Amino acid sequence: MKMTLPQRIARGLVYALLLIVFCGPFWGILATAFTKNTVQPGQLVLWPSNPTFDHFIYAWSEVKIWIYLFNSLFVVAIATVLQTFVSALAAYALARKRFRGAAIVSLAIISTMMLPDEVIAIPLYLILHAELPLLHTSIYNTYAAMILPVVGWAFSVFLLTEFMKAIPRDLEDAARVDGANELQIFWRVVLPLVRPALGTATIFGFLMIWDQYLLPLIAVDDRNLYTLPVILRSLRVDEVLQQNIFIAVTVVATVPCIVVYLLLQKQFNRGLMSGAVKG
Amino acid sequence: MGSVSLHNVNKSFKAVDVIHDVALEIEDGEFCVLIGPSGSGKSTLLRIIAGLEEVSSGTVSINGKDVTELAPKQRDIAMVFQTYALYPQMTVAENMGFALKLAGMPKAEIAEKVKQTARMLELEPLLDRLPKALSGGQRQRVSMGRAIVRDPSVFLFDEPLSNLDAKLRVQVRGEIADLHKRLGTTSIYVTHDQVEAMTLGQKIVVLRDGRVEQAGPPLTLYNDPVNTFVASFLGTPSINLIEARVELNGGEAAARLMDGALLPLGAAQDFTEGQAILYGIRPEHVGIVAGRQEGGIAATIHAVENTGSDMVILSDAQGFRVSAAFKEQRPLEAGQIVTLIPDHSKVRVFDAESGKRIRRREDS
Numbered sequence: 108m109k110m111t112l113p114q115r116i117a118r119g120l121v122y123a124l125l126l127i128v129f130c131g132p133f134w135g136i137l138a139t140a141f142t143k144n145t146v147q148p149g150q151l152v153l154w155p156s157n158p159t160f161d162h163f164i165y166a167w168s169e170v171k172i173w174i175y176l177f178n179s180l181f182v183v184a185i186a187t188v189l190q191t192f193v194s195a196l197a198a199y200a201l202a203r204k205r206f207r208g209a210a211i212v213s214l215a216i217i218s219t220m221m222l223p224d225e226v227i228a229i230p231l232y233l234i235l236h237a238e239l240p241l242l243h244t245s246i247y248n249t250y251a252a253m254i255l256p257v258v259g260w261a262f263s264v265f266l267l268t269e270f271m272k273a274i275p276r277d278l279e280d281a282a283r284v285d286g287a288n289e290l291q292i293f294w295r296v297v298l299p300l301v302r303p304a305l306g307t308a309t310i311f312g313f314l315m316i317w318d319q320y321l322l323p324l325i326a327v328d329d330r331n332l333y334t335l336p337v338i339l340r341s342l343r344v345d346e347v348l349q350q351n352i353f354i355a356v357t358v359v360a361t362v363p364c365i366v367v368y369l370l371l372q373k374q375f376n377r378g379l380m381s382g383a384v385k386g
Numbered sequence: 387m388g389s390v391s392l393h394n395v396n397k398s399f400k401a402v403d404v405i406h407d408v409a410l411e412i413e414d415g416e417f418c419v420l421i422g423p424s425g426s427g428k429s430t431l432l433r434i435i436a437g438l439e440e441v442s443s444g445t446v447s448i449n450g451k452d453v454t455e456l457a458p459k460q461r462d463i464a465m466v467f468q469t470y471a472l473y474p475q476m477t478v479a480e481n482m483g484f485a486l487k488l489a490g491m492p493k494a495e496i497a498e499k500v501k502q503t504a505r506m507l508e509l510e511p512l513l514d515r516l517p518k519a520l521s522g523g524q525r526q527r528v529s530m531g532r533a534i535v536r537d538p539s540v541f542l543f544d545e546p547l548s549n550l551d552a553k554l555r556v557q558v559r560g561e562i563a564d565l566h567k568r569l570g571t572t573s574i575y576v577t578h579d580q581v582e583a584m585t586l587g588q589k590i591v592v593l594r595d596g597r598v599e600q601a602g603p604p605l606t607l608y609n610d611p612v613n614t615f616v617a618s619f620l621g622t623p624s625i626n627l628i629e630a631r632v633e634l635n636g637g638e639a640a641a642r643l644m645d646g647a648l649l650p651l652g653a654a655q656d657f658t659e660g661q662a663i664l665y666g667i668r669p670e671h672v673g674i675v676a677g678r679q680e681g682g683i684a685a686t687i688h689a690v691e692n693t694g695s696d697m698v699i700l701s702d703a704q705g706f707r708v709s710a711a712f713k714e715q716r717p718l719e720a721g722q723i724v725t726l727i728p729d730h731s732k733v734r735v736f737d738a739e740s741g742k743r744i745r746r747r748e749d750s
Binding site: 280282283285299 | 433436437438457458463464465467469471472473474475484485488489532
């Protein structure tokens with residue numbers, strides 16, 4: 108049905124409003140980061156006056172944001188890969204294998220979603236400090252301390268389990284008759300079929316790990332191991348630092364999320380859509 | 387090539403017994419059809435042969451070798467699934483070559499074998515397509531190609547035509563028969579469609595509740611069923627089974643039907659006076675004449691089903707219904723009064739209580 112002019116105008120207005128609500132704040136920090144004039148804390152500009160890269164250059168050379176950016180990227184890259192892999196393996200077992208206590212294992216994994224980070228902070232701190240057998244050292248103050256606690260993530264396991272449950276059992280049987288072993292069935296048959304879900308799990312996992320604030324705070328105390336969320340907090344309360352530089356660091360912290368989303372957008376959308384119609 | 391033997395195979399899922407003491411011999415190169423209603427255990431039996439289900443007890447042998455404990459890949463079998471089970475992310479060529487790739491065959495050899503099989507099944511133009519770009523019939527052919535390319539000892543077919551429309555089913559059925567003739571590979575085929583069973587099978591095994599009711603060549607089962615289950619499972623329209631009591635008169639026995647009709651059975655020695663029986667006669671062995679006549683069953687035509695090539699008459703007698711089938715067209719219509727005359731030589735008699743066949747001297 109063809110829309111009338113008033114209908115089209117109304118639709119345009121709704122879209123414009125949504126655009127302002129969702130993109131407005133991001134535009135605000137972008138404009139502020141590129142503005143030469145100093146702004147007050149809590150203030151954003153809508154259009155950059157005297158556009159400049161100075162704040163980014165300062166953040167890079169003086170604040171040494173590259174150290175924290177590297178830390179964040181390193182942790183998120185390793186942890187996301189491990190998390191997706193471990194989740195896929197766990198989901199395969201829960202979705203495709205019949206074993207005693209499967210329902211309890213599933214429930215136990217999902218129940219961890221109900222625990223706020225603050226509740227497990229102290230036990231986690233103690234575990235990270237605990238001396239490892241044979242190695243006689245703890246993983247505290249290492250990248251591993253920021254990576255290992257997020258490798259197992261219930262949401263990702265749950266998401267992939269639901270997708271894997273939908274794969275017809277005949278495919279697995281066909282692969283078994285074709286001579287595939289368990290690992291080959293997982294790797295060559297099941298995993299390629301849940302690619303949309305893997306994309307979704309990867310994006311959500313990436314964001315979850317990228318946004319980790321409490322974990323790095325209790326896992327490391329060496330400033331050189333700090334990730335972007337931790338350093339952002341510390342810069343936030345730095346009274347000497349210009350607001351524009353803080354905003355520039357914020358922009359840098361946002362860019363990887365946008366890049367990852369754009370890279371995996373196709374899989375992400377397909378994952379969400381197929382989840383919606385799977386029934 | 388390979389023979390398949392099942393010895394006292396039992397299978398239980400928790401407390402439920404689904405296969406009971408099945409013993410079966412399938413000769414090298416034979417086309418054996420497992421048929422039965424839903425839940426009869428035919429697919430489970432096929433999966434047991436494939437190694438996809440473990441037996442609770444008993445043994446499975448292929449080519450004389452006990453494979454009961456072996457994984458599917460060690461049994462030298464290939465399987466065609468009802469749902470085709472093609473890997474959606476792989477092209478037709480990759481689907482067909484997957485087993486060979488897993489077996490470590492060199493790429494060039496895989497490509498050659500796949501090409502050869504694709505040529506045989508007229509799949510060559512489709513080799514680079516994904517399964518989602520194929521029709522149902524093409525997918526089923528790819529599924530068969532995937533089995534053929536491995537050159538196994540035994541082909542297992544699990545209701546491969548169920549997802550196809552009626553016309554395509556006839557076509558693919560013909561292709562399966564041709565393939566078996568050409569390759570001569572032992573084939574075990576599961577279906578609930580008796581037309582498929584009768585047209586494809588050299589041996590038919592009728593299953594009910596996990597038990598073998600009867601096994602043998604199609605026409606033997608059709609003409610010489612051991613019980614009412616086998617008799618009524620094979621044949622469309624189904625055999626008429628009419629309740630009757632035996633009456634002996636001198637050396638001759640006759641069946642007294644509920645409507646009072648008296649139909650000859652044969653020698654009296656095979657029966658006892660008053661014995662409750664089921665008088666079985668296939669529709670194509672029932673003659674029909676207009677009006678009333680002695681020596682037949684008086685009935686009124688209830689419906690006439692005319693398919694062009696066949697004519698089926700459904701008629702109501704007093705207390706039971708009888709169907710008759712003809713190849714030629716006849717001027718018959720619903721409501722007409724007729725007399726149904728069974729061909730006495732084709733009658734099959736069953737015990738009313740157990741359903742077991744009562745063999746008459748003239749049956750053998």
